[in-house]
Amino acid sequence: MDTPPPIPLPVPDRLPDQAARRGMPSLTRERRAPTPGQMLRRRLTVGALKWLLPGAAVVLLAAIALWPEFDRSEDRGRLSFRRLTGGVPDAMRVVSPRYDGVDEQQRPYTVTASVAAQQGADPNIVLLTAPRADITLSGGEWIMLESDDGRFYRNTNILDLWGRVTLFHDNGTTMLTERAHVELNAGSAEGDAPVAAQGPFGTLVSEGFRLTERGAVVVFTGRARTVLEGGR
Incomplete structure (x- = not known):
């Protein structure tokens, strides 16, 4: 059998350098000029x-x-x-105070307020902000009085109210005035400021009022004018 002729190998244009012949990378690298953005950041x-x-x-x-x-x-x-x-503070202030008691006939009442401040030498006199008194009647009904400000005498259970005094009765009667003097033990209240009342009977305005028997009897004093419901 004849031997095939050898295949000629391509000859490179130029021979690699000595480092390339030994399989080592070149130690030199190409240096690139910085961009304008890089130069600006360096200056900043x-x-x-x-x-x-x-x-x-x-x-x-x-x-x-x-x-x-x-x-x-x-x-x-x-x-x-x-x-x-x-x-030493001039006044002792209590937030959301609550006073519970009973009257002469052991009927309960409650006096609350948003703030109570004791001033002066008498510890029994307490100034109240936004006071409210809830009084239970003999038959289970109730009366609620509230005002802007008030003064509570703890030793005598007397409450003086002033500034938008409002009285709510269980039977649906609402009474508005500017001042009221309330004796919690006796279950009575009175005032000499103009009064406006509204309820099932109609509407009424007068120069004052007196409330006795724990709300069972209300007398409107001074000149009064009434408009009855249904023309009665």
């Missing part, structure tokens, strides 16, 4: 550092120089606080 960073470093040094030196003043002002603040806490 250098400019910012030129201002930040001196500024930080100035702040540090100022803090070191003023530190004794900070210590003295802290001492003065502590002294002022001790003086304030050592004083």
Whole structure:
């Protein structure tokens, strides 16, 4: 059998260098010029550092120089606080107070308010903000009185109300006035300010009122005018 002729190998245009012949990568790399954006960022960073470093040094030196003043002002603040806490308050305030009691016939009543403040030397006199009195009647009915402000005498169970005094009766009667004097033990109330009332009977205006027998009897005093429901 004849031997086939050898296949000619391609000859490169130029021979690789000695490093390539040994299988080693080239130690040189191509250097690229920075882009305009990179140059701008470098300039901004250098400019910012030129201002930040001196500024930080100035702040540090100022803090070191003023530190004794900070210590003295802290001492003065502590002294002022001790003086304030050592004083005696002019009034004792209680939020959402509640007073429960019974009248002469053991019928319960309750006096509440949004704020109670005790002022003056007499501990039995309490000033009330938004007071409200709930009184239970003998037959199970109830009366509720409320106003803007009031004064409660705890030793005598007397309640003085003023500023938009409103009385609600269980039978649907509503009465509006500006002042009312309420004796909780006796179950009575009275006032000499103009009164406007509305209920199942109709409407009524008068110069004052008196409420006795725990709301069973209401007398309107002074000149009064009434408009009855249904023309009665």
